[in-house]
Amino acid sequence: MRPVAVIGTGKTQFGAFPDRTLRSLAVEAGRACLENAQVASSRVEAFFLGNFAGPSFTGQNHLAPYVGSALGVTGVPATRVEAACASGGSAFFHAFSSVAAGLYDLVLVIGVEKMTSQTTPRVAEILAGAGDLAGEMKAGATFPSLFAMIARRHMYQYGTRREDLAAVAVKNHANGAKSPYAHMRKVITLAQALAGKPVAEPLTVYDCSLISDGAAAVLLAPAGLASEFTARPVIVAGIAQTSDCVALDEKEDITTFPAVKRAAEKAYRMAGAGPADIEFAELHDCFTIAEIIALEDLGFVKPGEGGPYSSAGCTALTGPKPVNASGGLKAKGHPVGATGVAQICDVVAQIRGEAGELQLPRHSLGLAQNLGGSGATAVVTVLRAT
DSSP: OOOEEEEEEEEOOOBOOTTOOHHHHHHHHHHHHHHHHTOOGGGOOEEEEEOSSHHHHHSOOOHHHHHHHHHTOOSSOEEEEOBTBTHHHHHHHHHHHHHHTTSOSOEEEEEEEEOTTSOHHHHHHHHHTTSOTTTTTTTTOOHHHHHHHHHHHHHHHHOOOHHHHHHHHHHHHHHHTTOTTOSOOOOOOHHHHHTSOEEETTEEGGGBOOOOEEEEEEEEEEGGGGGGTOSOOEEEEEEEEEEOOSSGGGOSOTTSOHHHHHHHHHHHHHHTOOGGGOOEEEOOOSBHHHHHHHHHHTTSSOTTOHHHHHHTTTTSTTSSSOBOTTOHHHHHOOOHHHHHHHHHHHHHHHHHTOOGGGOOSOOSEEEEEEEETTTTEEEEEEEEEO
């Protein structure tokens, strides 16, 4: 395979935008990305759109050419990729694969979701489609309740505390408050996080990610050609997508996501790196417990140590392993299809030294972890400076 580089990125702000359409958000991110790479839309050879439920949220089908044509990307393969909350990461994985295999040289990836056009109950119903609809969801489960069960089992099995969950929320809110792209720019205290409105015990509103609108885009090229477009290409050092069963009751242990562990092992091996080498990470904190488990599954800490590690400040901007400097899904927002691509944008910004007030001092090797459903899809990407 050919080495692959990210040569351009673009994002919209995440938030609730009643006057924006899915296509307008995607086009804004795509244009920003192409401008960042100084590449005309006519040069794009393939287009992958990460989107979970655009037809359900907006009624529009055939989304990839619908978005691509508005960008001037026509006459090329245009493919929508759906993998629940990992739709964006999966689209990036398939775009990477097509460049690495030598099929195309310039491939555009956009992740987008327009969620706030529906009521909260309807959004919950649509999101339930990423779970075991005929089993767990039919019995009344929702993703907050599923992750609440995961959290409660982690507490029982390892002694994780509600204060550990709250520490994740406090840290990510503090980071998001400094980001101009974040949906929730609000600093909270540990006491506030613990006293939040209950959603599904032990999770409060401060443990749950936001219903958001937004889009993000990246442009990929062979590393050997990257210098023609940018002086700051970022190399995709390792990447893997893996899968697991959808239903929690089919898992042997709900305190870990085997798909994440397998994807991480493959990505590390491809990158020639290990957990200790990763300087910072963007992790899929759809719920605070998900960040704690990701720390463990990625090998940053041992099983059961994610909670104390978070409470000790080790994942803060000034800690030894900064996590979710962007604010994460918790504060940045979680427009489902956009999340995985936005994570890549945020890691690239750090590596390029373009993260502004959130810039980390050590930023040459970063990782993005994107999770679908309750662990049925995982994409792990390791990116490095040239």
